[in-house]
Amino acid sequence: MSVIIILLSASILIATGFLGAFLWSVKNGQYDDIQSPAQRMLFENKINKSANNLIEKK
Amino acid sequence: MITTANLTKTTTTCYHCGASCRNEQIAIAEKVFCCNGCKMVFQILNENELCDYYDFNAHPGVLQTTVIRQDKFAFLDNPEIVNKLTQFTNGKQTQITLYLPQIHCSSCLWLLENLHKLDAGIQNAKVNFTQKEIFIAFNNEDTTLRKIVETLTSIGYEPHLNASDVDHLSHSRLDRTRWYKLGVAGFCFGNIMMMSFADYFAASHVLEPKIKLFFSIASLLLSIPVLLYAASEFFVSAYNSLQHKYLNIDLPVALALVITFLRSIYEITIGNGNGYLDSMSGIVFFMLIGRWLQSRTYQSISFDRDFRSFFPIAISVVKDGKIIPTEIEHVKTNDVIQIHANEILPVDAILSKGNANIDYSFVNGESDVNQIKIGEIIYAGGKQLGGLIELIVTKEVSQSYLTNLWNNPVFHQDEKIVHSAYDAIGKYFTYFVLAAGLAAGGYWYMHGSIGLMWNAITTVLIVACPCALLLASNYTNGNLLRIFGKNKFYLRSADVLEKFTQIQHIVLDKTGTLTQSNSSKVRYYGLILSTEVKQYIASLLYQSAHPLSKAVLDFLNVDSIINITDCKEIEGKGIEGWINDTHFKIGSAAFVGGELQANQKGTKVIVKIDSNIVGEFLVTNNYRFGIPSLMDSLKKNYSLSLLSGDNDSEAEKIEQLLGVDSEIYFNQTPEQKLKYIYQLQHQHQKNVMMVGDGLNDAGALKQSNIGIAVADGGNSFTPSCDGVIDGTSLNKLNQFLNFAKAGKKIILFTFIFSAIYNAIGLYYAVQGILSPVIAAILMPCSSITIILLSYGLVQIMARKYFPKHILTNNIYETDYA
Numbered sequence: 001m002s003v004i005i006i007l008l009s010a011s012i013l014i015a016t017g018f019l020g021a022f023l024w025s026v027k028n029g030q031y032d033d034i035q036s037p038a039q040r041m042l043f044e045n046k047i048n049k050s051a052n053n054l055i056e057k058k
Numbered sequence: 059m060i061t062t063a064n065l066t067k068t069t070t071t072c073y074h075c076g077a078s079c080r081n082e083q084i085a086i087a088e089k090v091f092c093c094n095g096c097k098m099v100f101q102i103l104n105e106n107e108l109c110d111y112y113d114f115n116a117h118p119g120v121l122q123t124t125v126i127r128q129d130k131f132a133f134l135d136n137p138e139i140v141n142k143l144t145q146f147t148n149g150k151q152t153q154i155t156l157y158l159p160q161i162h163c164s165s166c167l168w169l170l171e172n173l174h175k176l177d178a179g180i181q182n183a184k185v186n187f188t189q190k191e192i193f194i195a196f197n198n199e200d201t202t203l204r205k206i207v208e209t210l211t212s213i214g215y216e217p218h219l220n221a222s223d224v225d226h227l228s229h230s231r232l233d234r235t236r237w238y239k240l241g242v243a244g245f246c247f248g249n250i251m252m253m254s255f256a257d258y259f260a261a262s263h264v265l266e267p268k269i270k271l272f273f274s275i276a277s278l279l280l281s282i283p284v285l286l287y288a289a290s291e292f293f294v295s296a297y298n299s300l301q302h303k304y305l306n307i308d309l310p311v312a313l314a315l316v317i318t319f320l321r322s323i324y325e326i327t328i329g330n331g332n333g334y335l336d337s338m339s340g341i342v343f344f345m346l347i348g349r350w351l352q353s354r355t356y357q358s359i360s361f362d363r364d365f366r367s368f369f370p371i372a373i374s375v376v377k378d379g380k381i382i383p384t385e386i387e388h389v390k391t392n393d394v395i396q397i398h399a400n401e402i403l404p405v406d407a408i409l410s411k412g413n414a415n416i417d418y419s420f421v422n423g424e425s426d427v428n429q430i431k432i433g434e435i436i437y438a439g440g441k442q443l444g445g446l447i448e449l450i451v452t453k454e455v456s457q458s459y460l461t462n463l464w465n466n467p468v469f470h471q472d473e474k475i476v477h478s479a480y481d482a483i484g485k486y487f488t489y490f491v492l493a494a495g496l497a498a499g500g501y502w503y504m505h506g507s508i509g510l511m512w513n514a515i516t517t518v519l520i521v522a523c524p525c526a527l528l529l530a531s532n533y534t535n536g537n538l539l540r541i542f543g544k545n546k547f548y549l550r551s552a553d554v555l556e557k558f559t560q561i562q563h564i565v566l567d568k569t570g571t572l573t574q575s576n577s578s579k580v581r582y583y584g585l586i587l588s589t590e591v592k593q594y595i596a597s598l599l600y601q602s603a604h605p606l607s608k609a610v611l612d613f614l615n616v617d618s619i620i621n622i623t624d625c626k627e628i629e630g631k632g633i634e635g636w637i638n639d640t641h642f643k644i645g646s647a648a649f650v651g652g653e654l655q656a657n658q659k660g661t662k663v664i665v666k667i668d669s670n671i672v673g674e675f676l677v678t679n680n681y682r683f684g685i686p687s688l689m690d691s692l693k694k695n696y697s698l699s700l701l702s703g704d705n706d707s708e709a710e711k712i713e714q715l716l717g718v719d720s721e722i723y724f725n726q727t728p729e730q731k732l733k734y735i736y737q738l739q740h741q742h743q744k745n746v747m748m749v750g751d752g753l754n755d756a757g758a759l760k761q762s763n764i765g766i767a768v769a770d771g772g773n774s775f776t777p778s779c780d781g782v783i784d785g786t787s788l789n790k791l792n793q794f795l796n797f798a799k800a801g802k803k804i805i806l807f808t809f810i811f812s813a814i815y816n817a818i819g820l821y822y823a824v825q826g827i828l829s830p831v832i833a834a835i836l837m838p839c840s841s842i843t844i845i846l847l848s849y850g851l852v853q854i855m856a857r858k859y860f861p862k863h864i865l866t867n868n869i870y871e872t873d874y875a
Contacts, residue, residue, distance in 0.1 A: 002266075002268065002269070004269055005268075005269060005272050008253070008272070008273075008276070012249055012276065015245060015248070015249060016245075018245075019241060019242070019245040022241045023238055023241055023242075026234050026237040026238060026241070027234065031234070031237050032186070032188075032234075033186045033187060033188045033189070034188070035187040035188050036167060036185055036186060036187035036188070039164040039167050039187065040167065040171070042114075042164065043114075043164070043167075043168045043171075
């Protein structure tokens with residue numbers, strides 16, 4: 001049964017890692033503006049696409 | 059291609075902005091533009107291979123009719139001003155955040171983030187869509203701020219630079235602590251819950267004491283950040299309320315949290331499991347979510363504007379024959395200044411040169427344009443509609459007529475602490491539960507059971523936590539704000555919702571509030587015009603940018619425009635020209651020289667052909683859609699008043715609208731409006747809501763219990779207020795008020811419902827047998843019921859007050875004209 005202590009410690013440790021990741025992302029400003037990144041993502045595809053088209057044409 | 063389609067009345071839309079085009083003369087290849095401004099933007103983008111802009115969205119541009127004069131941004135060459143605007147500079151790189159109200163779609167985002175293609179000096183451009191801001195980092199050697207601003211302006215995104223940008227250097231930083239707290243509380247809650255489950259499901263004797271101790275210590279450690287960090291705002295608020303000798307709702311919450319924590323430590327030390335730590339952290343987590351929901355306000359809307367937000371940063375001062383752009387704070391009395399078309403005068407000054415046609419609608423709500431003679435005073439806030447004028451400053455910015463309004467004490471009061479009705483309920487709730495706890499404790503003391511006594515008192519206090527009430531009001535308010543926002547009514551905070559329920563009197567402004575500022579109703583009196591003459595008049599008016607010309611042009615509604623080469627516009631007065639050897643003169647009575655009906659009041663555009671006055675167009679304000687029915691419904695529940703800065707030419711119509719019981723005043727100055735509200739509040743003891751727009755209402759909006767500003771379109775500028783309502787939603791004002799009232803009922807209902815859970819908890823608590831398991835079951839049940847109930851009820855109410863399928867076209871307006 002004592003193995004539970006080790007397992008639980010490990011699980012809390014991993015969860016702490018995720019909490020840290022969350023806090024880090026907030027600190028980096030990922031939650032400041034939720035709208036623009038969602039749109040920005042679409043453009044990169046678009047630009048690549050037109051770039052690809054250009055290459056194909058050549 | 060069928061080109062004949064142009065002749066019929068199919069509306070061609072501008073490739074750039076989507077506005078309807080009058081003819082197809084302005085075009086590049088197959089792309090038609092409504093004006094040269096739009097065409098120019100297209101050309102710039104085309105040259106720089108940025109035409110993807112038009113692929114993301116159809117017609118992504120913004121109408122470009124206003125021509126920006128060449129050295130408008132000359133003041134950005136002044137390093138002192140640039141320094142105040144920029145956030146960071148090290149001599150090589152400079153960083154600045156600019157507000158671009160035009161940002162509205164993904165095309166905007168894409169174009170603005172590709173700015174470096176237009177100006178190689180720009181190293182980084184990042185758009186914040188929510189705040190409508192662009193962050194730019196540029197290389198000082200390759201470009202200047204002025205060049206960047208001019209580039210932005212040339213592609214249709216003129217940054218909004220005003221005097222308040224210089225004053226408030228620190229851009230409001232977003233508050234991220236709420237996210238941190240939510241993360242910490244959620245993490246701790248989840249892990250404590252996991253360990254407590256073992257306690258609940260495996261009967262405690264199964265667990266080895268070693269493991270049990272480990273669980274308890276881990277839970278305790280995890281609960282410390284919840285209590286000290288995540289829940290800190292409750293303690294701060296409770297402490298503040300004690301200092302103000304006022305019992306607010308956070309006080310019993312804080313008390314319950316501390317007692318739960320202490321009691322749990324006691325349980326752990328006697329080896330009795332985790333205590334109530336899971337319930338405590340859960341409650342904190344749910345309450346934080348509630349607060350977050352309630353505080354999600356609208357970042358792109360500013361609710362704190364004063365006159366500085368409306369003034370330019372700098373104006374042109376003429377010194378020794380040279381024009382020097384000067385910050386408005388540095389403009390001194392007796393300086394000679396220049397004001398260009400469509401600029402706002404920030405000081406009081408005497409006209410010394412040029413034709414002044416001043417629009418004071420901004421300051422006093424009067425819609426007529428004032429013609430000022432040389433030697434007369436023009437007051438701050440007036441907007442020049444004609445060409446360039448020169449003036450001599452008589453009073454500096456800080457002493458001008460307009461600024462005086464802001465010296466009124468109303469603008470210097472601190473926000474009063476809001477004594478919410480829920481605080482009061484919370485107070486009684488707390489008294490009741492304290493009494494129950496003491497009674498139960500007393501009972502067990504009499505029966506000689508000291509252990510049970512302590513048990514009863516502490517657990518009753520744990521149950522006493524009015525978290526349910528807090529949750530009910532936070533979640534419901536959050537949902538209400540969301541529905542309000544969906545219907546284009548943006549509130550500053552949730553406190554306003556409660557104030558809505560107390561309103562007894564509504565004061566309205568006329569110009570720009572009941573009427574639409576950029577739309578007018580035109581009627582024609584005179585000889586019947588043939589289609590040909592109509593076309594001639596329209597073609598002449600097409601050459602003019604004056605708002606009245608546009609209104610008449612829309613009214614004439616002709617199919618095509620002919621090119622006129624021989625015409626002359628006297629800005630602010632009228633236009634004249636020769637078409638087929640006939641002389642046309644269109645404009646004001648003074649310009650044309652006579653009018654048809656001198657006794658008819660109002661704004662007129664008179665048409666003179668050769669030497670005969672043939673007719674006149676009477677331009678009146680257009681009332682917003684749904685105003686008559688709105689007034690009818692408001693009349694039933696509230697007393698109404700109307701304060702207008704305008705003249706009384708529409709008195710009859712207004713009286714018909716508001717009814718005979720309402721007080722109606724015309725020619726009101728901003729100070730008079732403020733005083734009127736003050737009198738209503740102090741002499742008649744009324745809670746007043748003011749609905750207005752523009753700076754002339756700023757004082758009244760601030761003085762009133764709720765100040766609502768009406769805005770047209772997304773990028774209007776509204777003065778300091780408690781809420782911004784879109785002009786198209788104003789007709790739903792009564793529904794909004796009723797909805798807010800319904801919201802209060804929903805909160806009470808949800809609260810009563812959740813009180814049932816508290817009663818169950820209390821039932822166990824007074825007996826001294828409220829075990830952590832029962833608490834752990836009751837807590838999430840009550841929280842989740844409240845969340846679901848509040849969401850469901852708000853949704854039902856929203857459907858009742860704001861049905862989705864309103865057939866707006868079927869409702870015809872009563873025409874009072």
